[in-house]
Amino acid sequence: MSLTETTYLVVGASFALYIFIAIRSRAGSTQEFYVAGKGIHPVANGMATAADWMSAASFISMAGLIGLSYNGYGGSVFLMGWTGGYVILAMLIAPYLRKYGKFTVPEFIGDRYYSDTARVVAVICLIICSVTYVIGQMKGIGVAFSRFLETDYETGLFSGMVIVFFYAVLGGMKGITYTQIAQFCVLIFAYTVPAIFISLQLTGQPVPQIGLGSTLADGTYLLEKLDRTLLDLGFQEYTTSVRGSTLNMAAFTASLMIGTAGLPHVIIRFFTVPTVRAARTSAGWALLFIAILYTTAPAVAAMARLNIMQTLEPQPGQHLAVEERPGWFRNWEQTGLLGIEDKNGDGLIQYSADSETNELVTLDNDILVLANPEIAKLPNWVIALVAAGGLAAALSTAAGLLLAISSAISHDLLKRTLMPDISERQELMASRLAMAGAVLGAGYLGLNPPGFAAGTVALAFGLAASSLFPALLLGIFSKRVTREGAVLGMLAGIGVTLAYVFQHKGIMFIPGTSFLGDLPPNWFLGIEPNAFGVVGAIVNFSVTLTVSRLTAPPPESVQQLVEDIRVPVSSG
Amino acid sequence: MIDTNDETARQVYWRENRRWMLILGTIWFVVSLGCGVLWVETLNQIQVGGFKLGFWFAQQGAIYTFIVLIFVYARVMARLEKRLGFEEPEA
Numbered sequence: 151m152s153l154t155e156t157t158y159l160v161v162g163a164s165f166a167l168y169i170f171i172a173i174r175s176r177a178g179s180t181q182e183f184y185v186a187g188k189g190i191h192p193v194a195n196g197m198a199t200a201a202d203w204m205s206a207a208s209f210i211s212m213a214g215l216i217g218l219s220y221n222g223y224g225g226s227v228f229l230m231g232w233t234g235g236y237v238i239l240a241m242l243i244a245p246y247l248r249k250y251g252k253f254t255v256p257e258f259i260g261d262r263y264y265s266d267t268a269r270v271v272a273v274i275c276l277i278i279c280s281v282t283y284v285i286g287q288m289k290g291i292g293v294a295f296s297r298f299l300e301t302d303y304e305t306g307l308f309s310g311m312v313i314v315f316f317y318a319v320l321g322g323m324k325g326i327t328y329t330q331i332a333q334f335c336v337l338i339f340a341y342t343v344p345a346i347f348i349s350l351q352l353t354g355q356p357v358p359q360i361g362l363g364s365t366l367a368d369g370t371y372l373l374e375k376l377d378r379t380l381l382d383l384g385f386q387e388y389t390t391s392v393r394g395s396t397l398n399m400a401a402f403t404a405s406l407m408i409g410t411a412g413l414p415h416v417i418i419r420f421f422t423v424p425t426v427r428a429a430r431t432s433a434g435w436a437l438l439f440i441a442i443l444y445t446t447a448p449a450v451a452a453m454a455r456l457n458i459m460q461t462l463e464p465q466p467g468q469h470l471a472v473e474e475r476p477g478w479f480r481n482w483e484q485t486g487l488l489g490i491e492d493k494n495g496d497g498l499i500q501y502s503a504d505s506e507t508n509e510l511v512t513l514d515n516d517i518l519v520l521a522n523p524e525i526a527k528l529p530n531w532v533i534a535l536v537a538a539g540g541l542a543a544a545l546s547t548a549a550g551l552l553l554a555i556s557s558a559i560s561h562d563l564l565k566r567t568l569m570p571d572i573s574e575r576q577e578l579m580a581s582r583l584a585m586a587g588a589v590l591g592a593g594y595l596g597l598n599p600p601g602f603a604a605g606t607v608a609l610a611f612g613l614a615a616s617s618l619f620p621a622l623l624l625g626i627f628s629k630r631v632t633r634e635g636a637v638l639g640m641l642a643g644i645g646v647t648l649a650y651v652f653q654h655k656g657i658m659f660i661p662g663t664s665f666l667g668d669l670p671p672n673w674f675l676g677i678e679p680n681a682f683g684v685v686g687a688i689v690n691f692s693v694t695l696t697v698s699r700l701t702a703p704p705p706e707s708v709q710q711l712v713e714d715i716r717v718p719v720s721s722g
Numbered sequence: 723m724i725d726t727n728d729e730t731a732r733q734v735y736w737r738e739n740r741r742w743m744l745i746l747g748t749i750w751f752v753v754s755l756g757c758g759v760l761w762v763e764t765l766n767q768i769q770v771g772g773f774k775l776g777f778w779f780a781q782q783g784a785i786y787t788f789i790v791l792i793f794v795y796a797r798v799m800a801r802l803e804k805r806l807g808f809e810e811p812e813a
Contacts, residue, residue: 371772
């Protein structure tokens with residue numbers, strides 16, 4: 151069987167499984183549609199959260215980001231940032247919002263800040279964060295299809311939309327939860343199998359996390375070898391190259407952490423478990439499942455980088471001849487992810503940090519994960535599995551985001567603000583329609599990515615960190631924070647973050663409108679735009695607390711609500 | 723068992739909760755932004771197997787610690803709730 155046939159078979163089987171689950175888990179009430187009836191076991195919810203969380207970016211791009219763009223140590227910001235947020239979520243956010251026991255994040259903000267304005271501002275922040283995020287997933291689906299199944303991008307995107315449409319519209323949160331569990335199993339298997347093989351080949355150690363610290367066949371430590379090879383080529387050392395400055399690394403990590411804890415599609419997953427206690431353990435399970443991928447990724451990053459360099463230069467000074475490059479190398483050149491240019495015309499490929507002489511002119515981040523099985527000469531079914539895994543990661547995250555968007559529209563805007571009199575059946579119908587609309591909207595944006603789609607995922611974190619997270623945290627931990635404070639704080643936080651990103655990356659990312667230029671000397675304290683969420687959050691906190699001091703305290707009923715969510719059982 | 727309406731039980735619960743958040747939150751900060759970022763150069767002087775220690779914290783150790791922190795928190799809170807009679811009925 152050819153590789154393409156195998157891939158069709160594996161991907162087709164995984165899709166059939168998702169559809170089967172969708173048919174088995176239709177939602178019959180709004181409670182089932184929004185929060186899966188609050189009956190999900192904490193371990194099951196942990197798995198679903200892990201799939202919800204790990205997107206196409208985590209699966210396909212993260213190892214490459216760490217291993218190539220951020221040159222090793224600098225990439226730690228993603229590893230710590232995208233996992234550390236779960237500690238905040240488990241201690242400061244999830245248990246209290248679960249106790250509050252309703253359906254959406256804007257709903258809590260609207261009730262806690264006793265104001266429809268706060269609710270609508272939260273809906274707007276939620277939609278900005280989630281839409282920027284979902285565009286990336288739709289692109290991921292299209293790209294995965296076109297690379298592995300040799301369809302064109304549009305066909306791939308359309309197939310993905312049909313699948314998501316099917317299970318998200320039918321089953322809402324209930325259907326999404328059970329498909330996410332299946333998707334987690336597919337994606338984690340697909341990620342770890344090639345990693346185990348590559349670790350065995352390089353270090354003889356089957357556990358990649360240990361392999362990363364083990365010795366190679368020649369007796370030197372893998373990381374030591376990597377450091378030395380990179381230094382010889384003119385790069386910085388792998389294990390010590392800092393991204394920007396120490397302050398920038400800290401700000402970047404902190405932004406991703408609090409962004410994680412403020413992203414609505416993750417928070418609502420904790421509304422599906424039966425108790426407050428289950429919300430806490432479920433966060434632990436979620437992180438455990440996420441960590442399987444997140445501790446494997448740095449091993450994949452280092453090992454695949456070393457493998458590529460050793461393919462190009464097996465011995466110092468002995469370069470790979472252009473004519474002798476392996477089959478996988480040629481295949482990936484066709485996709486545009488790898489590219490060579492024999493600048494000095496010697497028929498050999500010289501890889502170096504110096505862009506004047508470097509002949510490996512294109513080396514896309516995604517190549518580390520996508521080409522990994524072929525570089526390690528693994529069988530076709532493993533390569534097919536990587537395709538199914540990448541699609542599972544993109545589909546599961548897209549579905550979670552679409553649910554967050556559609557429930558904000560049907561529940562917060564329609565039921566709680568505009569048309570409070572609609573019946574539950576009408577609301578369920580409205581939520582299905584909103585979901586259908588969200589899928590179509592996301593598909594449209596995936597086909598016609600707007601200019602700002604380039605920097606989207608990191609931006610979504612910055613926006614969540616600077617808008618929703620402070621409002622949620624203060625809403626739980628302070629009884630004195632007022633609606634005026636929260637509304638102005640959210641607007642100030644998201645405003646400052648957007649302004650900073652736009653002034654460096656262009657207004658709505660349109661090139662040429664970045665009036666300060668995207669240049670490190672112009673960065674505030676040397677903090678890059680993607681890391682600015684934490685500054686936005688500080689602005690939000692300051693504005694909220696100051697304004698709250700100057701305005702009348704919240705009514706007694708709201709103070710009672712805060713008292714009430716702090717303990718797991720209601721008094722009375 | 724203490725009455726759940728009892729103000730003091732609620733105060734004890736909230737005080738203990740904040741104490742654990744502070745303790746575990748400090749560890750959270752130390753292993754990630756501390757060992758992984760601020761003091762990474764110093765820790766990198768120490769080599770453990772094939773890892774520089776600071777690098778290991780940033781790419782492995784911090785994540786393992788996070789998992790332990792969440793389960794410890796879940797456990798101490800469940801015990802506290804049992805002690806104060808704030809246990810939820812199984813749904």
